[in-house]
Amino acid sequence: MIAFVKHNYEMQALLILPSSKSDKFAEHTNMISMKALIIAFVLSVTASTFLSAQTYTVKRIKQGNINFSNNNNSAWNKANALSDFSYPWENGIAPATSFKALWNGQWLYCRYEVKDDSILVLVKKNDKLETGASDRVEIFFNINDSMRPYYCLEMDANGRLLDYSANYYRKMNYSWQWPKGQLKVKALRTSTGYVVEAAISIQSLKDLGLLQNNRLHAGLFRAECKGFINNRADLRWISWIKPSSQQPDFHIPSAFGTLILQ
Numbered sequence: 001m002i003a004f005v006k007h008n009y010e011m012q013a014l015l016i017l018p019s020s021k022s023d024k025f026a027e028h029t030n031m032i033s034m035k036a037l038i039i040a041f042v043l044s045v046t047a048s049t050f051l052s053a054q055t056y057t058v059k060r061i062k063q064g065n066i067n068f069s070n071n072n073n074s075a076w077n078k079a080n081a082l083s084d085f086s087y088p089w090e091n092g093i094a095p096a097t098s099f100k101a102l103w104n105g106q107w108l109y110c111r112y113e114v115k116d117d118s119i120l121v122l123v124k125k126n127d128k129l130e131t132g133a134s135d136r137v138e139i140f141f142n143i144n145d146s147m148r149p150y151y152c153l154e155m156d157a158n159g160r161l162l163d164y165s166a167n168y169y170r171k172m173n174y175s176w177q178w179p180k181g182q183l184k185v186k187a188l189r190t191s192t193g194y195v196v197e198a199a200i201s202i203q204s205l206k207d208l209g210l211l212q213n214n215r216l217h218a219g220l221f222r223a224e225c226k227g228f229i230n231n232r233a234d235l236r237w238i239s240w241i242k243p244s245s246q247q248p249d250f251h252i253p254s255a256f257g258t259l260i261l262q
Contacts, residue, residue, distance in 0.1 A: 054241060054257040054258060055257060055258045055259075055260055056080065056082050056099075056101065056220075056240075056257065056258070056259050056260070057080055057260050057262055058079075058080075058101040058102060058103050058108070058259050058260065058261045058262060059078055059079055059080065059102055059103075059262050060102070060103055060104065060105070060261070060262050061075050061078060061102050061103070061104050062104065063104050063105070063106070064104075065102075065104065066102065066104070066107075066109055068109070068184055068186070068197070068199050071188055071195075075102060076100055076102070076111060078102065079100035079101060079102050079111070080100065080101075081098055081099075081100055082098065082099040082100070082220070082240065083096065083097070083098045083099075084240060085097040085098075085099075085220075085222065085238050085239065085240055086238065086239065086242070087236065087237070087238060088237065088238075088239050088242040088243060088248070089237060089246075089247070089248050090236070094224075094236075094238045095114075095115045095116060095117075095193075095224065095238075096113075096114075096115040097112065097113070097114055097115070097137070097222050097238055098112070098113040098114075099111070099112055099220050099240070100113075101259060103202065103261050105202065106201065106202055106203075107199050107200065107201055107202060108199070108200045108201075108202060108205065108216075108261070109197065109198070109199050109200075110139060110197065110198045110199075110200070111195065111196070111197045111198075112137040112155075112195065112196045112197075112222070113190075113193070113195050114135075114137065114157075114193040114194050114195070114196070114222065115192050115193040116135055116157070116192075116193035116194060116224065117192075117193070118226075119135050119157045119189070119193065119194060120134060120135050120225040120226075120227065120228075120233075121134040121135060121156055121157050121158050121160075122134050122228075122233065123158070126160075128160060128161060128162045128163075128174075129162065129174065130160070131154050131155070131156045131160045131161065131162035132154060132162055132233075133225070133228075133232075133233035134156040134157065134158070134160075134223075134225055134233070135156060135157045135194070135223065135224060135225045136154050136155055136156040136157065136162075136196075136222070136223050136225075137154075137155055137196050137221070137222050137223075138152065138153065138154045138155070138219070138220070138221040138222065138223065138250070139152075139153045139155075139198070139218060139219070139220060139221075140152045140153070140218065140219035140221070140250065140251075140255070140256065141153075141205075141208075141210045141216060141217065141218055141219075142210075142217045142219075142253070142256055143208075143209050143210060143212075143217070144217070145253040145256075146168065147166075147167070147168035147169075147251075147252075147253060148167045148168055149165050149166060149167050150165070150166055150167075150168070150251075151163075151164075151165050151166075151178070151208060151210070152164050152165075152166060152172075153178070153183075153185075153198065154223075155185050155187065155196045155198060156187070156196075157187055157189070157194040157196070158187055159185055159186050159187030159196065160185075161183075161185045162174075163176070163177055163178045163183070164176050166251065168251070168252075169251065169252075170251050178200075178204065179201075179204045179207065179208075181201075182200065182201040182203065182204035183198065183199070183200050183201070183204065184198065184199040185197070185198045185199075211261075214260065214261040214262075215258055215259065215260055215261070216258065216259040216261070217256045217257075217258060218256060218257060218258070218259045219239075219240070219241070219250055219255045219256045219257070220239070220240040220241075220257070221237070221238065221239050221240070221250050221255075222237075222238040222239075223235045223236070223237060223238070224236040224237075224238060237250070239255065240257060241254070241255060241256070241257050243255040
């Protein structure tokens with residue numbers, strides 16, 4: 001039954017149900033509302049968990065707190081340590097890998113600490129492509145999930161750099177180089193492995209369109225060289241995030257997380 005009620009000089013139509021039907025209608029509405037709340041809660045928790053698992057916060061430091069030529073910078077004690085690295089495509093526990101990052105408004109500083117009891121570095125011509133057949137750590141940057149373009153930094157245990165640009169899918173340009181004077185890399189051997197540090201200018205990250213709203217889409221990886229078979233490096237792949245690929249592949253959007261510059 002529909003009744004019309006005059007209110008504030010306007011006519012409003014009200015749906016009037018018999019009491020029994022009205023109760024059932026209210027009960028049904030409440031059930032729908034409860035289900036909606038439960039779904040919303042589950043989605044929010046899932047999103048929060050996903051976000052926290054896929055992000056790394058880069059703490060800000062004052063100018064001069066890091067001297068890149070110094071191998072013992074106490075400022076690294078302030079950085080968050082990311083150690084959630086694993087084998088995405090094989091069983092077993094991956095050797096320890098730790099990543100830290102800091103920034104000071106002008107430079108983004110990155111540091112890998114790697115445990116490796118048999119460091120292998122290919123040196124024949126000392127060409128930058130030899131880095132790709134050596135023990136190394138990697139940082140990839142993309143603008144968005146289209147990965148057109150994206151940029152790759154592969155740094156071996158000797159401090160050599162393989163830098164290149166690429167477009168999805170795996171269209172590499174090895175002749176490309178990071179803007180001159182905007183990137184520094186060094187490596188240090190330790191009693192348990194090696195350390196690689198990189199200093200990347202904030203201006204270059206902006207110029208390449210990578211730094212947006214103090215966020216960087218980045219992939220953090222490691223290649224562990226186990227030896228050489230028929231003159232090819234036998235590599236094991238280690239990653240911060242497990243990409244959604246059945247075969248080893250870091251050149252896909254799901255391999256990337258987010259660095260948040262605080």
